[in-house]
Amino acid sequence: MSTGLRIGTAPDSWGVWYPEHPRQIPWDRFLDEVQKAGYNWIELGPYGYLPTDPNQLQDELAKRDLKLSAGTVFTGFHKGEEQWQRAWDQAVQVAGLAAAVGAEHMVVIPDLWRSDLTGEALEARTLDAEQWDKLAKGHDRLGKALLEEYGVKQQFHSHADSHVGTRGEVVRLLELTDPQYLNLCLDTGHYAYYGGDNLRLIQEHPERIGYLHLKQIDPEYRFEVLKNDIAFADSAIDVMVEPPAGIPEFGPIIEAVAAIDPEIFAIVEQDMPGVDIDLPLGIATRTRQHIFGCTSFARTR
Template sequence: MPAALDRIRVGSAPDSWGVWFADDPLQVPWERFLDEVAEAGYEWIELGPYGYLPTDPARLADEVGKRGLKVSAGTVFTGLHRGPAVWESTWAHVSQVAALTQAMGARHLVVIPSFWRDDKTAEILEPPELTGEQWAHLTKGMERLGHEVKERYGLDIVVHPHADTHLDTEAHVERFLDSTDSDLVNLCLDTGHYAYCGGDSVKLIETYGERIGYLHLKQVDPDILAEVVRDEVPFGPAVARGVMCEPPSGVPALEPVLAAAQRLGVELFAIVEQDMYPCEADAPLPIAVRTRKFLRSCGA
């Protein structure tokens, strides 16, 4: 039997049910997501895109509570590399999500940098590499965000490296961590996105363990990824091709990732996210059940 991963709190998210947007006819209704994530055996969930789940705190607390669920985090997208001019609009969005996250008793806010390439059209929105000035805006902006979110809402921000954003590869992630204050900013390590961009999750955990504040568990299909890289396919169409796959069929292997996280000696959320937008309504639940069973076999 594997060693018990008693510091790892496993959950899932709307993303694993094909949910990317607050409202989209291709997505399952939020009631079905909540019913099925509980049926699959998960206790923790993320809020997903703001507005997908009810935004009235009392109603949301009732809906998750009656299903035996609890909220681990909210999620926001930001473009802080663009400098002080975007702070006001960024904060308007962040404060909305942070208030609901706080009301649900969660302690984390997952922060994802904005995309440099359009998910659907492949249009290049910005250069994929930041200038030195933009890097300074990004790091200082994230530190300011971490400070404000902590002061006003009591939440810790965890920044999520993501494909087709400026925070993606090992070099970019290490530069970001080396340029930010650990008291204000830490990392949400998404194992799938990091592998998608060529990174080694176990190495990152072992090298920057004190900066790992949260985990997303995800795998990529290496064969499809090779095609995606070769053809320069944007992230959205890559997901539609099935680049993110059901564990344990892809990479990275999750057992050593979880073991490395356990060795950090701190409590960590490990939230399953299998990007599947769009997907058939009946597809997510069986995958979620099998994935939960697999994670139990790992000790989680």
């Protein structure tokens, strides 16, 4: 068995946040550039960006020697029972497509308390006990259904400007949920955004680390953002920086997670909304070279 994690990338690292947007890179060029940058694994990205016909998607991936690691859905279970149908409608589309081409994971991102389009506050920044209970029960239900219906594992992604971002909030979610149905997509940048120590979380909850997003933040600019209450959507392209310019260091994290399970994915996911489409290829190539240069516990396949 290999001792290194499988390193991949995602549409987000090419600035893709939406199924369609005039400033985003065309999906076929994205796939070409992923191959050129030296990756073999990708995520689906926003549903509808890549082809949604499983046969077409499989063909497009195969001719570039690419494979799919995961899809992504968005949830708001803390808001109430009506959120179940919204989540499951997404899951049927995304998990159905992802599983059809071999993916075994679903990255689940909670709704933000602040709009990612306007920056306005949509609700309170923190949850009360009843909302936490709804959140946890909703994710356990989703994780169970994903596993039983599609053989796909739920990996929860804590996020800036969401209700689950700090160490205390992440740990509380773990305490309230069933490890059979929810583990973490530990996004190293988003966790560090609120001061989280990635290595400590890995060491204290090794059984709950199911997936990685590799990302670095500018540790000083982060405090400008937090102190001045700048929306993440407005700061993402500046606070999330090209490795190795930021924190945390990737090598120790990759090695700690590889010791838990070398089959875990480590997907480079640098937030670059609205970026010039000619920039990502160089950044993605250099990031891959940095990762393979800073640890021997990384592999392409």
